[in-house]
Amino acid sequence: MNCAGILADAFERIHEAVHAAVDGLPPEDLNARLGGEANSIAWLVWHLARVQDDHVADAAGTEQVWFTQDWAARFELPLERGSTGYGHSSAQAASVRVASAGLLLGYFDAVHERTLGFVGGLDGQALDRIVDDAWSPPVTLGVRLVSVISDDLQHAGQAAFVRGSLQRR
Template sequence: MNSAGIFADAFGRIREAVHETVEGLPPGLLNARPDDGANSVAWLVWHLTRVQDDHVSDAAGTEQIWTSRGWSSRFALPLPEDSTGYGHTDAQAGSVRVESGDLLLGYHDAVHEQTLAFVHGLDGRALDRVVDESWSPPVTLGVRLISVVCDDLQHVGQAAFVRGVLSRR
């Protein structure tokens, strides 16, 4: 398997886990927080998708799906349009609410498709390209993609845990 195949498989696993976590969950549980300081399934899935959209589109030199395909308008969140959830306060995290899981899944699937289109064209040499010089050492494309995969898997695992906790109440 080449590097493109590895990344496609990793992002595919994230998509599967997002669908398993969100499908069939009513809005009350999607938006519920186990306590005031915890994140909801909606926030966790929105955040992991926003970070993937932001980071991969930046590396690919494309527009974010969030703005280019009108997802920010569909979500209509009381947050700045460029918000990804990074550094959110409890109140900001609590403001991420959805009417159905279809909205979360639609956005995630659109980002997933754009991500796959990008990673399918990669080879091992492309992964050495520096995409962020603000860190020491500078961040390469390979490191950025691994970071997104790791972050997404952690957050979808948290979302699945929250779903389980809330479903047992």
């Protein structure tokens, strides 16, 4: 398997985990916060999709799906238009609410499709390209994509935990 295949497989696993955590849930479960403070499934999946969208678009030199497909308007969030959830306060995280699983998965699936298109054309040399020189050492495309995969899998796992906890109520 080449590097493009490995990356595509990793992003497919995220896709499966997100759908397993979200499919079939009503809005009250998607927006529920365990203990009144924990991140909701809606916030976790929105955030992982926003970060993936932001990072992949930056690496690809394209606009984010959030803007080009007008997901920002569809979500109608009381946040800055470009917010990704990074550094959100508890109140900001609570403001990420969705009316349906379809809205949340629609955006996630659009980001997933764009990501697969991007990683499908990569080779080993492409992964060595510096995409962020604000760090020491500078961040390569390969490191950035592994970071996105790691964060996304953690947030998808957290969403699955929240789902399981809600179902045991």
